[in-house]
Amino acid sequence: MIIRRGTKQDVSSILSLITELAVFEKEPNAVVVTEADLLRDGFSENPLYYTFIAEENKEVIGMALYYYRYSTWKGKTIHLEDLIVRENKRGTGTGFALYKKIIEQGKLDGVKRIEWNVLEWNKNAIEFYKKSGAKILNDWRVVQIDENGINNFINLNS
């Protein structure tokens, strides 16, 4: 198994892994991005995200997808958006290898923090993250307003 940078040729594998994760997270219909979106957004001049690919026998078996954020306390940070290993390849060290690559990328970039989200019922993941030295911030909540919410808010307040 090797870890390498993602390329344009990986876009269909990337989308397939994203969909696999959405199913695992009980949101099978949440994925609206297309291969064309992923190609434009990740592999043009100013990419909105970056990937590492885990490959075995020329087959993509996992991926870590990240981008940069900005903490007004710490400065530039890495956000790990997705860490995904194909179901039949879990427990083989692939997830750990991808995770390690992200931590090393953080070191390379000199960021003061790497951050991500986890579902609170995903106890295995939470244990793994804690053991690795990460902290779970139990007092913060994620808030989102979606496209519908944006449109409604604007209609009500203009």
Add this chain to the structure above:
Amino acid sequence: MIIRRGTKQDVSSILSLITELAVFEKEPNAVVVTEADLLRDGFSENPLYYTFIAEENKEVIGMALYYYRYSTWKGKTIHLEDLIVRENKRGTGTGFALYKKIIEQGKLDGVKRIEWNVLEWNKNAIEFYKKSGAKILNDWRVVQIDENGINNFINLNS
């Protein structure tokens, strides 16, 4: 009161607002960014963040700071990192005006989602966000590994 884009000249006001928020969030010593960091990171060619400033009588009384993220489900999104109003100016509609500006920016950019974090004890903020049409995602947790954690992990796994 007017809302306008932040400029290089606002950097010291921006840092002072950031520090005020850190005190409110009970982390007075968490801010390590400097004016020089904020200047380089927000006002060079490829900015890591963007700001809107609320100004009254040529004085900065509030700020919204945001940047772009990438959802593998929805594509490009806006992350609202900070929405801050000086303590003596709260309850004057300044927070609402800044919030509205961010929602309008999301519409302008055509993003499918705007996202941020809130402290779960900040009930006033949570009520405000809910009333505006945003959703609190109670089942997600924020995970962070800081610079120390990054270094420890690398030492243990290399």
